[in-house]
Amino acid sequence: MEQDLLKYVITTHEEMIELGKLVGDCAYANMVVTLDGDLGAGKTTFTKGFAETLGVKEIINSPTFTIMKVYQGTIYTLYHLDVYRIENSMNDFELEEYFYFGGVSVIEWSCQIEDLIPPSSIRINIDIDPLTSNRIVTIKSSNLEFINKLKENKVCIN
Numbered sequence: 816m817e818q819d820l821l822k823y824v825i826t827t828h829e830e831m832i833e834l835g836k837l838v839g840d841c842a843y844a845n846m847v848v849t850l851d852g853d854l855g856a857g858k859t860t861f862t863k864g865f866a867e868t869l870g871v872k873e874i875i876n877s878p879t880f881t882i883m884k885v886y887q888g889t890i891y892t893l894y895h896l897d898v899y900r901i902e903n904s905m906n907d908f909e910l911e912e913y914f915y916f917g918g919v920s921v922i923e924w925s926c927q928i929e930d931l932i933p934p935s936s937i938r939i940n941i942d943i944d945p946l947t948s949n950r951i952v953t954i955k956s957s958n959l960e961f962i963n964k965l966k967e968n969k970v971c972i973n
Contacts, residue, residue, distance in 0.1 A: 819962040825941075825950040831857040834952060835864025838937070841964045842869060842891060844917045847933050849925035852941030857950050858923045861939070865921060866893050877923065883910065892918030899924040937961060 825831050838848065838861075848865070850858040863875045870889025878884040878897045886893040894913040911931045914920050925932055938955040956962050 819956060819959060821954045821962065821965060823952040823954075825857065825952055826947075828857075828860060831860045831950065832864035832867075835861040835866075836868050837864075837968055838939075838954070838965065839865040839868030840968055841961055842919050843961075844891065844919075845915055846891075846919045847914050847936040848919070848921045849932055849936050849938045850921060850923045850941065851926050851939070852950075853943055856941040856943055858941060861941070861952075862895055862921050862923070866895070869893050869919060883913070892916070894918055894920040895923075896920065897923040898927045901927050 823834055825834060842865075850861060852858060859875065859877045866875050866886060866888065869886075869891045871886040871893055873886050875886070875895065876884075878895055879899055882898065882900070883894060883896045886895065894916070896910060896913075898910070910928070911933075914933060922928070922932070925936075925938075935958060936956075937958070940953045940955075942951045942953075943949075944951055954962075954965070
């Protein structure tokens with residue numbers, strides 16, 4: 816399955832929120848978004864913007880110690896997972912079931928459970944440029960409808 820790719824250069828916290836909103840505006844039922852990158856790269860910040868477009872009113876914070884937080888939005892339920900502490904996907908507590916409940920799943924540190932991630936997922940990697948501290952965000956997906964919608968909606972992001 817061929818993947819299409821988009822890249823964004825993010826220079827501020829606010830731009831990361833806006834990118835989350837941009838992707839969130841393209842959300843659909845059973846969407847799985849993976850977020851990988853170093854500590855402090857902006858995964859949870861991205862999720863805050865994403866959640867806002869789903870109509871989530873609660874404060875979004877990283878579910879590092881709880882593995883998952885569920886937020887009820889007015890458009891979709893958000894399943895926010897942080898699987899950093901999972902050492903073996905065989906001990907995943909059946910997290911992948913949430914991928915198919917009709918909501919939207921955002922998974923921080925998805926590389927920890929790579930074998931559970933659906934092939935149709937929206938894959939987002941956030942790298943930190945060591946010279947500028949800018950975030951280089953790469954979005955990959957085989958869902959061309961999603962990619963085209965994201966390209967059409969591209970505003971206010973480098």
